[in-house]
Amino acid sequence: xxxxxxxxxxxxxxxxxxxxxxxxxxxxxxxxxxxxxxxxxxxxxxxxxxxxxxxxxxxxxxxxxxxxxxxxxxxxxxxxxxxxxxxxxxxxxxxxxxxxxxxxxxxxxxxxxxxxxxxxxxxxxxxxxxxxxxxxxxxxxxxxxxxxxxxxxxxxxxxxxxxxxxxxxxxxxxxxxxxxxxxxxxxxxxxxxxxxxxxxxxxxxxxxxxxxxxxxxxxxxxxxxxxxxxxxxxxxxxxxxxxxxxxxxxxxxxxxxxxxxxxxxxxxxxxxxxxxxxxxxxxxxxxxxxxxxxxxxxxxxxxxxxxxxxxxxxxxxxxxxxxxxxxxxxxxxxxxxxxxxxxxxxxxxxxxxxxxxxxxxxxxxxxxxxxxxxxxxxxxxxxxxxxxxxxxxxxxxxxxxxxxxxxxxxxxxxxxxxxx
Numbered sequence: 200x201x202x203x204x205x206x207x208x209x210x211x212x213x214x215x216x217x218x219x220x221x222x223x224x225x226x227x228x229x230x231x232x233x234x235x236x237x238x239x240x241x242x243x244x245x246x247x248x249x250x251x252x253x254x255x256x257x258x259x260x261x262x263x264x265x266x267x268x269x270x271x272x273x274x275x276x277x278x279x280x281x282x283x284x285x286x287x288x289x290x291x292x293x294x295x296x297x298x299x300x301x302x303x304x305x306x307x308x309x310x311x312x313x314x315x316x317x318x319x320x321x322x323x324x325x326x327x328x329x330x331x332x333x334x335x336x337x338x339x340x341x342x343x344x345x346x347x348x349x350x351x352x353x354x355x356x357x358x359x360x361x362x363x364x365x366x367x368x369x370x371x372x373x374x375x376x377x378x379x380x381x382x383x384x385x386x387x388x389x390x391x392x393x394x395x396x397x398x399x400x401x402x403x404x405x406x407x408x409x410x411x412x413x414x415x416x417x418x419x420x421x422x423x424x425x426x427x428x429x430x431x432x433x434x435x436x437x438x439x440x441x442x443x444x445x446x447x448x449x450x451x452x453x454x455x456x457x458x459x460x461x462x463x464x465x466x467x468x469x470x471x472x473x474x475x476x477x478x479x480x481x482x483x484x485x486x487x488x489x490x491x492x493x494x495x496x497x498x499x500x501x502x503x504x505x506x507x508x509x510x511x512x513x514x515x516x517x518x519x520x521x522x523x524x525x526x527x528x529x530x531x532x533x534x535x536x537x538x539x540x541x542x543x544x545x546x547x548x549x550x551x552x553x554x555x556x557x558x559x560x561x562x563x564x565x566x567x568x569x570x571x572x573x574x575x576x577x578x579x580x581x582x583x584x585x586x587x588x589x590x591x592x593x594x595x596x597x598x599x600x601x602x603x604x605x606x607x608x609x610x611x612x613x614x615x616x617x618x619x
Contacts, residue, residue, distance in 0.1 A: 215236055215237070216233065216235045216236070216237070216243060216273060217273070218272065218273050221243060221251065221273060224243075224245060224251070226245050226246065226247055226248065226249040227245070227247065228247060229247065230244070230245070230246055230247060231244070231245045232244050232254075233245070235273075235276075235277070235280075237277070238276075238277045238280050238281070240255055240256050240257050240280065240284070241253060241254075241255055241276060241277060241280040242254050242255075242256060243276075250270065251270060252267060252268065252269050252270045252271075253267075253268040253269070253271060253273075253276035253279070253280070254266060254267045254268060255268065255279070255280045255283045255284070257283065257284065257287055258287075259287055259292055259293075259294075260292070264294065266283050266293055266294060266297070268280070310361055310362050310363065311358065311359055311360060311361055311362065312353075312354070312357045312358055312359075312360050312361075312362050312365060313354050313358035313359065315362050315396060315400050316346070316349055316354065316358075316396055319395075319396045319399050319400070320342060320346055323342075323399065324342035324346075325342075326342070326346070341458070345388075345392045348385070348388070348389055348392065349389070349392060349393075352373070352377050352381070352385075352389055353373055353389065353393065356369075356373050357369065357370075357373065362397075362400060362407065363406075363407055365410055366410060367410045367411075367412070367415060370393070370410060370411055370415065371415060371416070374386050374389065374390055374416055377389055386416070387416075390411070390415075390416055393411055394409070394411045397409035397410065397411050423539075423541075423542070423545075424545075425537070425538055425539070425542045425545070426542060426545050426546040426549050427538055427542060427543070427546045429599045431535050431538065432451070432546070432596070432599050432600065433599065433600055434533045434534060434535050435447050435451075435529075435533050435535060436448060436451075436596075436600050437532070437533060442502065442511040442512060442513060442519050443511075443519070443521075443525040443526075443529060444529065445498050445501060445502060445511065446460060446461060446511050446519060447529070447540075447543065448494075448498045449495060449498045449499070449511075450540065450543040450544065450547070451543050451546060451547055451550075451596060452491075452492060452494055452495040452498065452547070452589070452592065452593055452596065453473075453489060453491065453495055453547065453564075453589070454543075454544050454547035454548055454551070454564055454565045454592075455475075455489070455544065456541070456544060457522070457540045457541060457544075458479075459475055459479060459480075460511065461511050461518055461519045461520070461522075462479070462509065462518040462519075463509065463510045463511065463518075464508050464509050464510070464518075465504065465507075465508065465509070465510055466508070468499065468510075471490055471491050471496060471586075472488055472489070472490055472491070473488075473489040473490075473491055474486060474487070474488055474489075475487040475488075475489065475566070480566060483566065483568055487566045488580065488582060488585075489564065489585065489589070490582055490583075490585055490586035490589060491589065492586075492589040492590050492592070492593040493590075493593070494593040494596070494597070495589065495593070522540065526540070544565070547565075547592060548561060548565055550592055550595050550596065551564065551588055551591070551592050553595060554591040554592060554594070554595040555591070556587075556588040556591050556592070557584070557588075559581070559584075560581060560584040560585060560587070560588045561588055563581040563584065563585055563588075564585050564588050564589060
């Protein structure tokens with residue numbers, strides 16, 4: 200290259216560059232470039248501020264170019280200088296690769312775990328941001344709770360970390376801490392949300408693999424088996440007014456999930472049919488038709504409408520949501536405890552079996568996915584069968600709530616004649 204032997208303007212000569220010599224060099228009033236005699240084209244640059252760095256001067260595509268290496272040691276600078284000269288000799292521009300690496304580094308820093316979490320909830324759960332305020336659509340109450348759990352338990356630790364740099368050991372440490380402070384159920388629930396977010400991001404990114412692999416933690420949650428006894432059903436079937444006692448009855452009569460019923464608008468009821476739209480059916484994301492029994496319709500009609508959009512509401516504007524305090528007051532009033540609202544769904548399903556409802560019909564009532572070949576090829580709606588199942592469930596509940604009267608003890612039974 201022409202001009203390589205010439206010293207750049209402002210350069211000064213020293214006997215030879217070594218780490219000790221570089222350390223003792225002092226900054227002057229002007230910028231200095233000192234060539235490295237052991238590596239032609241490599242220069243030590245000393246700024247008036249005292250900053251020391253290396254740069255390579257060479258010719259790329261017929262034009263003079265300077266590639267900075269930053270404040271590195273002499274040996275590293277010589278290695279970077281040799282790499283640059285090799286790239287130029289091969290006909291490549293090392294500045295392009297450096298720009299690409301810088302852009303990739305910025306992208307990695309921008310994709311923090313907190314940013315990925317917010318993007319996931321925006322696109323999958325209807326999260327909206329207005330400045331510092333985050334809001335959800337009305338039908339994503341579960342997502343709102345999950346985001347709150349992440350903000351409280353995970354984001355303070357991993358939120359600022361680039362998602363590609365999060366290690367498996369860091370996740371294990373976070374989950375172990377959650378288990379110690381909040382219990383194994385919360386740890387399992389948090390792990391499930393984190394896995395969903397990691398998998399969602401991996402499906403949309405070329406070079407990201409989720410660090411939350413199978414077996415990273417043994418789930419300690421066991422399937423709950425609690426159902427209400429006949430005596431408990433009689434106790435909870437109270438005549439007290441209000442949306443919560445009515446919601447209890449409706450859940451027993453339909454086997455619906457808590458939020459499916461609690462957030463039910465009047466617009467989903469047409470005659471005796473309750474049509475749960477796909478967006479509110481969190482498991483299958485398919486519409487679900489439930490032909491309601493007369494008893495279930497009576498519960499709905501007992502609720503005051505008054506222009507409210509929702510069946511179960513306390514203020515006429517929003518769906519019922521005060522589950523914790525209402526359940527505590529309800530338990531105290533009925534003398535029951537140890538059961539949850541989801542146990543009512545399990546109780547309703549068990550009562551259907553007790554009422555001799557066919558298994559397939561009962562599963563259709565609950566909206567469960569039917570696996571195997573039957574689930575793929577059997578596209579029958581089972582509307583009439585579900586109606587019969589709900590009527591049988593209501594009849595059995597009626598028998599439980601109002602058991603048959605005992606026989607009249609004043610009547611003396613007839614004696615049978617003895618055989619000769």
